[in-house]
Amino acid sequence: MSLNTRILLVGLGVLLSAAPAAAHHSFAAEYDGNKPVALTGTLTKMLWSNPHAWVYIDVKGADGKVVTWAFETGGANALYRRGWKKPDLPVGVVVTIEGFLAKDGSPTVNATNIKLPDGRQLFAGSSGTGSPGKPASQP
Amino acid sequence: MRMHRLASATAWTTLAAALATASFASTPAAGQAQTPRAQATLPRTADGKPNLAGIWQVRNTAAADLQDHVARFNMPAGRAVVVGSDIPYQPWAATKKSENFQAGQARDPLAQCYMPGVPRIMYLDFPFQIFQTPQTIAMTFEWSNVHRVIHTDGTPHPDGLDFWMGDSRGRWDGDTLVVEVTNHNDKTWFDMAGNFHSDALKVIERYTLVDRDTIKYEAAIEDSKVFTKPWTISMPLSRRTDMSRVLEYACQAEAEEASGAFTREPATWYPGASGAASPMAAVPIAAAPSRPSASPATPAARATVVRRTRDGKPDLQGLYMSDAGGANWGLERHTGNPALTPPGRGVITDPPDGKLPVQPWARAEHESRLRPERGYDDPTAHCFVAGVPRSMYVPSPFQIVQTSGYVLFLFERMSWRIVPLDGRAHLPDRMRLWQGDSVGRWEGDTLVVETTNFNGKSWLNEVGEIISYTERVVERFTAVDADTINYEATITDPVVYARPWTIAFPMQRQKGELIEAACHEDDQDLAHLKAVRDAALAGSKK
Numbered sequence: 127m128s129l130n131t132r133i134l135l136v137g138l139g140v141l142l143s144a145a146p147a148a149a150h151h152s153f154a155a156e157y158d159g160n161k162p163v164a165l166t167g168t169l170t171k172m173l174w175s176n177p178h179a180w181v182y183i184d185v186k187g188a189d190g191k192v193v194t195w196a197f198e199t200g201g202a203n204a205l206y207r208r209g210w211k212k213p214d215l216p217v218g219v220v221v222t223i224e225g226f227l228a229k230d231g232s233p234t235v236n237a238t239n240i241k242l243p244d245g246r247q248l249f250a251g252s253s254g255t256g257s258p259g260k261p262a263s264q265p
Numbered sequence: 266m267r268m269h270r271l272a273s274a275t276a277w278t279t280l281a282a283a284l285a286t287a288s289f290a291s292t293p294a295a296g297q298a299q300t301p302r303a304q305a306t307l308p309r310t311a312d313g314k315p316n317l318a319g320i321w322q323v324r325n326t327a328a329a330d331l332q333d334h335v336a337r338f339n340m341p342a343g344r345a346v347v348v349g350s351d352i353p354y355q356p357w358a359a360t361k362k363s364e365n366f367q368a369g370q371a372r373d374p375l376a377q378c379y380m381p382g383v384p385r386i387m388y389l390d391f392p393f394q395i396f397q398t399p400q401t402i403a404m405t406f407e408w409s410n411v412h413r414v415i416h417t418d419g420t421p422h423p424d425g426l427d428f429w430m431g432d433s434r435g436r437w438d439g440d441t442l443v444v445e446v447t448n449h450n451d452k453t454w455f456d457m458a459g460n461f462h463s464d465a466l467k468v469i470e471r472y473t474l475v476d477r478d479t480i481k482y483e484a485a486i487e488d489s490k491v492f493t494k495p496w497t498i499s500m501p502l503s504r505r506t507d508m509s510r511v512l513e514y515a516c517q518a519e520a521e522e523a524s525g526a527f528t529r530e531p532a533t534w535y536p537g538a539s540g541a542a543s544p545m546a547a548v549p550i551a552a553a554p555s556r557p558s559a560s561p562a563t564p565a566a567r568a569t570v571v572r573r574t575r576d577g578k579p580d581l582q583g584l585y586m587s588d589a590g591g592a593n594w595g596l597e598r599h600t601g602n603p604a605l606t607p608p609g610r611g612v613i614t615d616p617p618d619g620k621l622p623v624q625p626w627a628r629a630e631h632e633s634r635l636r637p638e639r640g641y642d643d644p645t646a647h648c649f650v651a652g653v654p655r656s657m658y659v660p661s662p663f664q665i666v667q668t669s670g671y672v673l674f675l676f677e678r679m680s681w682r683i684v685p686l687d688g689r690a691h692l693p694d695r696m697r698l699w700q701g702d703s704v705g706r707w708e709g710d711t712l713v714v715e716t717t718n719f720n721g722k723s724w725l726n727e728v729g730e731i732i733s734y735t736e737r738v739v740e741r742f743t744a745v746d747a748d749t750i751n752y753e754a755t756i757t758d759p760v761v762y763a764r765p766w767t768i769a770f771p772m773q774r775q776k777g778e779l780i781e782a783a784c785h786e787d788d789q790d791l792a793h794l795k796a797v798r799d800a801a802l803a804g805s806k807k
Contacts, residue, residue: 150648150659150678151790152727153605155640155797175787177648177678198790202426203661203677203780212425226605229637230796236605 150177157236161227165195165235169219174212176201181237181250183221197223197237199250210248219243223250307440307474310397311575315440315474317395317402318668320505327388330458331498340457346388348497352460358491365459374453378516379786380411380429380679382453383446383468384484388500394511394683396666396673398582402435402442403666403673409516410650410680410700414664414779415444422447427464428781429453442472452786455486463490478504511683513698517785518649518722527647532630533721533760535734538695571710571744574667579710579744581665581672584779585772587752589658593726596621596768606728612658614753615767622763627731634729638801641794643724648784648791650680650699652723653716653738654754654768664779672705672712672742677782684714692718697734699723712742733760748774 167183181197199205215221222241228234237250308316326334326343332350336342354362370376381389386406393406402415415433422432422445432448451464469485480502487495521527572580591609594601597620598611613619623631633639645651651659656676666673674682684705692702702718721734736758743751750772757765 150784150788151646151794152637152640152643154602155637156790156793157605159602159605173787173789175789176782177784177788178790180789201782203782206426206780207777228793230793230800234793 153236156228156230157226158229159226162224163227163235164222164224166220166222167195169215169217169221170194171217172212172215174202174205176203179205181215181221181223181240183223185233193233195223195233195235197225197235197240197250199237199240205248205250208249214242214246214248215240225250306477308477310399312399314397314399314437315442316397317442317472317474317480318397318670320392320394320508320511321480321502322392322505323388323390323500324503325388325500327498327500328385328390328456331456331460332458334458346498346500348499351496353493353496355491355493358461362459362461365454365461368459369457372459373457375457378409378520379452380783381408382429382449383413383431383433384470384486384498385453385455386411386413386430387470387482387484387502391514392505392508392511396668396671398666398668400582401664401666403664403675405511405673405675405681405683407511407514410513412675412679412681414675415442416778417442420778423778423780426780429783429786430781431466431468438471440473442470444468444470444472446470461491462486462488465490475501478506509689510685510692510702512696513650513700515650515699517647518644518699521647527644527649530642530722532626533731533733535697535719535721570746572747574669576669578667578707579712580667581712581742581744581750582667584662584664584775584777585750586660586662586775587658587770587772589660589770592658592768592770593655593660595726595728596730612768612770613766614769615755616764621730622766623731624761624763627761631729631731634724634731636801638798639729641791641798643727643729644722645724645727646791646794648678648788649722651676651678652699652719652725652732653682653701653703653736654740654756655723655725656680656682656700657740657752657754657772658726658770661782662775662777662779672714675779677779678784679781684712691715694718697721701736701738708741710743714738714740714742716740731761732756733758735760742772745771 165183165185167185169181169183171182173180179199179202181199183195184192185195186192220243223235223237224239225235225237240248240250242248310316325346326341327346329340329343331345331347332352333345334343365372375381386408389408391407393404396403400418402417404413406412411430413430413433415435417435420434422434427448427450429450429452431446433444433446435442435444446468449462449464449466451462454461465488467487471483473481475481481499482502483497483499485495485497518527574580590612591599591601591607592612594606595609596613599609601608611619613621616622634642640646659678661677663677664675666675670686672684672686680700682700682703684703686705688706689704691704696702697718697720699720699722701716703714703716705712705714716738719734719736721736723732724730725732736756739755741753745751751769752772753767753769755765755767
């Protein structure tokens with residue numbers, strides 16, 4: 127998914143705050159930008175933490191086996207500024223999360239977008255969009 | 266200001282009136298042993314409040330144990346700071362406190378370098394500095410560059426968020442600053458003895474300047490989940506008249522360097538006062554070609570639109586965010602990785618080609634740092650302080666607090682930069698810091714900050730652009746309208762670069778407030794990055 131597409135989704139889904147998420151480490155080191163993924167499952171845990179928050183969902187595979195996937199998102203501060211509230215993501219809700227797979231093959235994803243059952247889409251990303259302010263005033 | 270105090274419905278009304286008739290009346294409600302002479306000579310701000318500004322530190326052993334305690338190894342004995350000595354635990358909580366005491370360091374969150382919370386931060390045996398304006402009282406602590414922002418503008422606590430350091434809102438009760446601290450998490454302790462609380466904690470602090478070098482500090486502790494009734498601690502804070510600068514104790518960085526989890530980069534780290542020089546020889550720096558500085562607005566335009574302080578300087582205060590064009594992922598113009606790394610417009614204004622004038626060794630090192638297994642080596646992946654200029658373009662907001670003597674930058678990911686404006690000299694060369702040593706001055710309407718004494722441990726950004734201990738930064742902050750500061754920084758670093766270079770971008774005022782962003786405390790990424798590194802190391806040994 128292109129950056130522009132993501133920004134579009136954000137515009138559809140949530141009121142984007144002035145402040146983007148704060149990144150604090152190299153995502154390129156940990157995740158594979160060539161492996162986009164979308165998974166649907168039941169939310170089992172949400173950590174409202176900084177510098178990144180984490181969403182855990184149980185996903186049933188084709189073989190019927192249930193695997194718990196971890197999704198890294200922007201930090202709690204960034205989510206809060208984008209208008210997220212803890213009640214938006216209660217345990218038990220079924221969500222679809224898009225993002226990029228971890229390089230190490232573990233069930234871990236750098237999330238970009240979360241779709242809620244009521245149709246709302248939440249921008250979850252950790253970096254790179256929503257830059258505030260005016261365009262650069264290059265001297 | 267006398268009118269203000271007379272009008273306040275507190276015990277201090279009595280004191281003010283007594284002073285007016287030159288006969289001292291005691292003030293039992295405030296409980297101060299304050300002499301008329303001391304009261305009359307208290308430093309005060311322009312709005313008549315007691316001026317708490319300065320560097321302060323406790324002189325007690327409350328950090329070890331709030332209650333009476335005998336000596337233990339490496340821990341002096343001390344008397345209780347709890348008023349009435351006893352902490353009124355509920356029975357289950359008394360049991361848990363005993364377990365905490367037995368477990369000691371193994372369970373103490375401070376032993377993990379987690380933020381101490383309030384009130385514990387106030388009596389750690391490290392100095393801290395207070396900056397006071399009518400809207401904000403800021404505290405910068407030497408311990409791990411932690412800060413507190415006490416809002417004195419009447420705004421309410423936020424709803425639905427909790428913080429390691431709580432949320433502080435203050436008001437003046439006569440001559441006493443009263444701060445209500447709420448929104449605590451349940452993860453901090455009061456001391457090393459295992460005294461603890463829940464997330465229902467509420468702390469009411471009282472700061473009373475009793476003479477020019479002493480603050481009486483009191484904190485009332487309420488927590489209905491843990492205690493049977495509120496209780497209070499009380500202690501003096503002493504002015505550190507022997508120091509003019511708070512230094513740094515980077516707790517987690519020191520811990521990881523001691524354990525070997527974070528290791529020296531010989532080319533860039535300060536080699537030590539008597540140590541060998543960097544293996545990378547510094548090249549003589551060619552002077553940058555002189556050119557007009559980026560000062561866009563005309564003086565006439567500036568005068569009408571820029572906010573100003575009482576003394577006529579541009580008022581830079583507020584919450585800001587840099588529009589830094591992706592500098593955190595590359596200072597040069599770059600396309601980025603559409604999935605994981607934002608593109609950047611390039612913020613280098615000199616050299617004119619927009620490229621970093623890196624020496625060949627540094628180019629090779631930068632390429633090495635781009636490998637996935639080097640992601641672990643970025644100090645900010647460990648949640649360490651970001652350094653300069655990176656602190657100014659990490660993608661999170663920062664707050665500027667400004668007094669006549671200082672400009673203070675408070676960063677959301679718990680770090681600070683203190684810029685004194687008193688013309689002082691830099692620290693001795695051997696004193697090296699993550700954020701360096703900054704001194705500032707006003708050049709017309711531009712704040713100019715020169716920073717030296719870096720430890721060389723920082724990276725410039727997530728893609729590993731390089732800076733070393735020979736770094737010297739000259740930053741220029743120019744308010745161009747009520748909500749925009751133009752920022753320019755010229756970096757000289759002869760170990761890494763063939764010539765000085767300059768970046769520039771605007772900083773935009775933001776709505777809202779600074780929100781604590783705990784990093785090391787909650788981080789889950791470092792283990793992943795370490796796994797990537799360890800796998801690569803194992804692979805290379807096969």
